[in-house]
Amino acid sequence: MVDQDDGFSVNSASEPDDYDSPWKDAVEHYFSAFMAFYFPDAFLEIDWSKGYTILDQELMAVVRDAELGKRFVDKLIRVLLQSGDEKWIYIHIEIQGTKQAEFAKRMFVYNYRLFDRYDRPIASMAVLADAQPDWKPASYGFEVLGCKHFLEFPVVKLTDYHNQLDKLLVADNIFAVVTAAHILTQRTRKNDEERYKAKSLLMKLLYQRNWDKQKVIDLFYVIDWMMRLPEELEQQLWYEIEAIEESRKMHYVTSVEKIGIAKGRQEGKQEGLQEGLQEGLQEGEAKMLSILLTHRFGALPVAIVDKLARSSEEQLKNWLISAISASSLDAVFNDDMTH
Template sequence: MTEPQNNSDAYDSPWKEVLEHAFPEFVAFYFPEAYAQIDWAQDHEFKNTELRQVVRDAELGKRFADVLVQVTLEGGEPRWIYIHIEVQGRRDSDFARRMFTYNYRLFDRYARPIASLAVLADADAGWRPDHYGFEVLGCRHTLEFPVVKLIDYADRIESLEASANPFALVTIAHLRTRQTKGNPQARYQAKLNLVRALYRQGWDRQHILDLFAVIDWMMRLPNALEQQLWQAIETVEGETEMRYVTSVERLAIQRGIQQGLQQGLEQGLEQGLEQGRLEGKIEGLERLLVKRFGPLDAATRKRLEIATLEQLDRWTDRILDASTVDAVFEEH
């Protein structure tokens, strides 16, 4: 999970998609005490539009995978839950303050109690920010919040493998990504094992696609091993008679194109339509290039940054059939 951060990805993590599709499982796995207090027979509702407004007003910058959810407690009382997934692989001295700031700004704007929960994916075992506050002239203002660190699960791999909760698999993927850093062959084998485990669970198609997206995003492989993996996945799908991932590879690329366009339109509301479309297309195309060919070098990223809308459209059209990065940019 840390490697995509080092590659400066500008798009939301697939963490966010799987979290939104399997929110009860997320809370049950990482925050069982909170899970026991929520009435899951009642619908929960994501409030990400409200969260984006608060983020803009707070001028705290883009957060990677935040969500705001309204749930109903067992006593029938509605509550909003703010969840932050910190994916950067190093300690951040401002993290606790940001949690504090989000919490009080959300409360101030919507006059609703806010529960703040955090998942940390860094490698520093000693860094566990779980509170922030201050005291002055007898006045005390403090926020304490539950924190989960993914590295704490490193000695529980066996129990994770036996779990039917999808976030057990996500956690294994994170741990295996760290363990195989600098060893592509070991990562290939670990990734294939996770894909096999994914299909053994018997989850529905959307669960499998969401979880595969997280695994694929975390455990990037060199292009040759990536192609080898797709062939292996075809075999797995043949054995399980579940044509989920390989049958939608091209559709996923097309979906990514549409996401890039949509992101451009959303940015256009804030930054000017033309500039927003340009930035959205750059981010969408960058995401597709990384998925097809692996991490991009500095020259390729620079080429994207200075491209025109016409060039981006032309390159996007080629990505479905291009065999290499250079083929995408080749001018005839």
């Protein structure tokens, strides 16, 4: 069983502006917030004190032979209701990334297959994250020889939020921020400078909320993953974030977490290429450590630069930990200080 609003981790995504992983993790670990934001009426009927259970493997077993099409996320969650019914019900969530002719039929098929498996009510709900405002399927069924079989399901369309961006930016729900990031990612797809400004705005707004540190870091991951930037603009953004944290005395995103975000992005770009991934991670860690050391202690000697380039991933991690609190460059590479 998953507690409400736990933190979530970054997984890989294969292409720029591929939202699958941040959406999947956000829905799974902030499911109550997801329901409160997108489906508030259903949210009020669920007994959140009893928790909820994610059933991804069960969903895969039921629908693995179906034509899935392009989508961001499908989730099956088991919950209890406020009505006092002690039996579980099942919520099937689809987050669809592109317009698809067979989408409503897929919702219909998944619903009756899940009902057949569990013999319990299945609530199917959809979030449409495509860019086609007029596409909003909400039902599917047929009538033949006096027999009627229909499914109507609640639908949320993210394009409907485009004129509410200002409200999203000040709302307290994590999915208001995720939705704003989604909208701004779409708007800035071919303009790096505008995306930089939008991403900087979102990052800065996180520090104005009274959210706990883990939630802020989680949103850093989501925003960073959605809104890819060229490396030089990413580095410029991180300098801005460091300045904000220093001025506010809010050291949320540490250098270690910053490296983790960068490494997660690198993993996503190289999924399935194990040897290349390992080399890429080590090179990326060496580069980020070099940036951190230069930022703290000034220009690095050639011998240190060479040392970083030749070192293992484990050594780089140890030096990174030391670099955060070391008083001098020599102290970073003191063997007695490695972990």
